[in-house]
Amino acid sequence: MDSSPDKLRPETPQKKSFSDRGKSVVRALTTKDGLIGDYDYAFLFKPNLPFMRRSRRAAPFFGLNDHMPIILAAVLGFQHALSMLAGIITPPIILAGQGGVNLATEDAQYLVSTSLIVCGLCSMIQITRFHIWKSPYYIGTGLISVVGTSFTIIPIASGAFAQMYASGFCPTAADGTKLPCPRGYGALIGTGSLCALLEIALSFTRPRLLKKIFPPLVTGPTVALIGIKLIESGFNNWAGGSGSCAGRPESGPFTVCPRVGAPHALPWGSAEFIGLGFSVFVTIILCERFGSPIMKSCAVVLGLLVGCIIAGATGYFSDTSIRAAPVVSFIWVKTFPLSVYGPIVLPLLAVYIVLMMEAIGDITATCDVSRLEVEGKLFDSRIQGGVLADGLNGMLSGLLTITPLSTFAQNNGVIALTRCANRKAGYACCIFLLIMGIFSKFAAALVSIPSAVLGGMTTFLFSAVAVSGIRIISTVPFTRRNRFILTAALALGFGATLVPNWFQYVFTYDGDNRSLVGFYNAITL
Numbered sequence: 001m002d003s004s005p006d007k008l009r010p011e012t013p014q015k016k017s018f019s020d021r022g023k024s025v026v027r028a029l030t031t032k033d034g035l036i037g038d039y040d041y042a043f044l045f046k047p048n049l050p051f052m053r054r055s056r057r058a059a060p061f062f063g064l065n066d067h068m069p070i071i072l073a074a075v076l077g078f079q080h081a082l083s084m085l086a087g088i089i090t091p092p093i094i095l096a097g098q099g100g101v102n103l104a105t106e107d108a109q110y111l112v113s114t115s116l117i118v119c120g121l122c123s124m125i126q127i128t129r130f131h132i133w134k135s136p137y138y139i140g141t142g143l144i145s146v147v148g149t150s151f152t153i154i155p156i157a158s159g160a161f162a163q164m165y166a167s168g169f170c171p172t173a174a175d176g177t178k179l180p181c182p183r184g185y186g187a188l189i190g191t192g193s194l195c196a197l198l199e200i201a202l203s204f205t206r207p208r209l210l211k212k213i214f215p216p217l218v219t220g221p222t223v224a225l226i227g228i229k230l231i232e233s234g235f236n237n238w239a240g241g242s243g244s245c246a247g248r249p250e251s252g253p254f255t256v257c258p259r260v261g262a263p264h265a266l267p268w269g270s271a272e273f274i275g276l277g278f279s280v281f282v283t284i285i286l287c288e289r290f291g292s293p294i295m296k297s298c299a300v301v302l303g304l305l306v307g308c309i310i311a312g313a314t315g316y317f318s319d320t321s322i323r324a325a326p327v328v329s330f331i332w333v334k335t336f337p338l339s340v341y342g343p344i345v346l347p348l349l350a351v352y353i354v355l356m357m358e359a360i361g362d363i364t365a366t367c368d369v370s371r372l373e374v375e376g377k378l379f380d381s382r383i384q385g386g387v388l389a390d391g392l393n394g395m396l397s398g399l400l401t402i403t404p405l406s407t408f409a410q411n412n413g414v415i416a417l418t419r420c421a422n423r424k425a426g427y428a429c430c431i432f433l434l435i436m437g438i439f440s441k442f443a444a445a446l447v448s449i450p451s452a453v454l455g456g457m458t459t460f461l462f463s464a465v466a467v468s469g470i471r472i473i474s475t476v477p478f479t480r481r482n483r484f485i486l487t488a489a490l491a492l493g494f495g496a497t498l499v500p501n502w503f504q505y506v507f508t509y510d511g512d513n514r515s516l517v518g519f520y521n522a523i524t525l
Contacts, residue, residue: 037069044075044294044418062422064143064370076420077428081436082298083410084148084429088119089446090458091149091403095157095188098243098258099233101170101181105321106334109444111402113329115149116437118402120430122147122393126407127426129385137204138385143366144415144426145386147393150406151465152354155229156347157188157403163343163521175252177244186336187344193398194340195348199356199391207360207383216472217485219357224469225493226354230462232497238277238455240268258451264316276316277456280307284460293417297410300457307453316450325444329437331400338398343521351404352394359390359407361472369412370421409468 039060062068092111096103103111129142161184164170170181202210236242240257245268249255256265257273266272280303287299295302311317363386367374386407394404411429415421436442476482496502507520 035069036071039069039072041072041075044079045292047292047295048290050290061371061419062425064372064421064423066422068420068422068424070424072420073422073424073428076414076418076425077430078432079294079297079418080144080146080411080414080425080429081432082301083414084119084146084408084433085436086300086304086457086461087151087408087410088115088148088433089443090454090461091115091151091154093447093449093454094154094233094242094458095161095185095403098178098241098245099158099236101161101185102178102243103180103182103185105447106325107180107182108447109321109325109440110329110334112443112446113437113440114331114333114400115402116433116443117331118397118400118437119146119148119405120433120437122389122396122405123430123433124427125393126386126389127423127430129382136381137388138381139392140389141363141366141382141386142423143363143370143372143382144411144421144423144429145363145366146408146411146426146429147390147405148408149397149402150351150355150404151230151462152223152226152351152358152406153188153192153348153403154233155226156344156351158233159524160184160188160341160344160347163524164341167517167521169341177253182336183339184341187339187341189336189398189401189403190338191340191344192348192404193338193395195345195352196391196394196398196404198349199352199394200388201391202353202356203384203388203391207380207387210356210360210387214353214357216475217482219354220469220472220476221486221489221493222350222354222469223358223472224466225490225497227462227464227466227469228494229497230465231459234455234459234462236455237451238274238459239452240266240270240273241451263318264314272314273452276307276311276314276450276452277459279310280304280453280456281460283307284457297414297417300460303460304449304453304457307456308449311450311453316452317448319448321448322441322444325440327439327441329440329443334401336401342518346522348404352391355390355394355404355406356387358409358468359387362407362409362412365409365412366415366421369415372421410464 089112092115093108094100096108096111123146126140126145126147127143129138129140131138161170161181164181164184164187165172165178169187170184171179173179233242236246240246243258244252244254245257245259247254248268253260255267256262257268258265264272282303283306284299284303287295287302291299291302308317360383363383364374364379367379367382373379390405390407397403397405473486503524507524511517
């Protein structure tokens with residue numbers, strides 16, 4: 001089969017009349033070819049078992065603008081949505097929980113619902129590709145470049161929230177219990193929206209120049225260290241939780257996880273928690289090894305489902321919050337006071353640089369698996385439009401009460417597995433994300449997932465982030481100079497990860513100059 005790039009359609013195709021478009025819609029909805037086509041749907045669901053004969057006939061490839069049956073677009077779009085689901089819901093659950101700002105259950109449910117809605121809307125911006133009037137610039141890639149909430153923000157936000165509680169910015173009870181802090185979350189998303197202006201400005205720079213300024217030797221170790229740091233959070237949740245119960249106190253409401261009075265509460269690190277998370281982890285591995293194409297791309301969600309079934313059967317679930325949740329939700333049902341928190345400005349600027357370089361790599365990979373050119377003016381314009389949309393999405397997400405977004409890489413695996421790069425599947429994915437977010441009972445069920453189940457899943461996802469950083473490093477030749485730079489960078493990076501408080505006592509100033517205190521806090525973060 002010819003694997004060369006598809007012939008690219010011109011950027012300004014001949015416009016169809018309304019009557020032609022109407023006829024196309026009617027034909028798609030009323031004919032077998034328009035609805036179902038002749039696609040081998042069994043290919044998506046056939047497992048890869050050792051004793052089964054593998055089909056040598058490859059599935060047809062659907063290019064960017066090829067004709068595609070509606071049912072197939074819906075099936076593959078749902079597959080894309082499922083492959084994104086775990087990555088989208090994880091950051092809001094972590095940041096709203098005991099390791100974040102300790103928001104109420106209904107606030108956490110709202111953030112999960114809104115995260116799904118915002119990711120669906122912002123993905124449409126990337127997929128559609130808008131031309132900026134009277135300029136050579138674009139917004140969006142015009143590919144299946146979907147976006148989700150970024151993991152990169154989690155370590156920065158966790159450190160910032162700890163500082164907010166320590167400084168009194170966030171409230172603490174008399175016994176030291178951290179109280180809900182919507183003000184802290186508002187400061188995070190407000191500062192994130194402001195810092196997104198950096199990525200927006202850099203999007204008008206030539207991609208080749210950006211790669212010289214921020215080479216893989218810089219971004220690769222950064223991404224890898226972020227993933228390694230996040231694994232700590234995943235392991236804590238796997239053992240029962242990352243909040244107050246992780247210290248195994250001998251008295252108080254957190255002597256067991258998640259808290260005293262919760263269903264099937266146990267001390268942190270109990271064998272039952274470890275086994276529950278392990279069931280998720282093993283299921284992900286089995287789906288990847290023996291699953292059908294649709295199972296492989298949804299392996300993380302299937303692992304989460306198996307863990308939830310086991311947890312439900314053994315009494316770890318409570319349906320109280322699910323019953324109390326509203327049927328539907330939408331953006332701005334709940335709001336947070338936006339502000340700019342000085343100590344996280346510098347860290348968030350670094351986050352957006354990382355997100356920009358991740359976007360460039362992910363868009364390049366999407367062009368590759370979509371059989372499109374990976375060099376030339378059209379490719380450069382896709383990079384420019386993708387980075388600009390990434391920055392705009394980051395700014396919009398904060399105004400829509402969600403933390404910064406990033407271009408997701410896992411959907412490139414779905415494109416490669418299903419051999420479908422058609423934008424109809426991308427739009428179907430966005431519609432499914434919107435539906436999942438609007439019906440908030442779904443978000444309430446996700447928020448009620450036990451920490452051990454969530455930990456088994458997030459440990460795998462966070463490890464994938466670290467491997468992504470290693471992959472970026474592998475694109476650099478291992479010369480003596482590059483090895484020396486990596487050694488120096490990773491020595492400090494690994495050290496700060498393994499001993500997180502080693503720099504905490506360098507600045508001992510405790511005066512009344514809040515600007516100076518904020519500057520020191522920014523350096524520490």
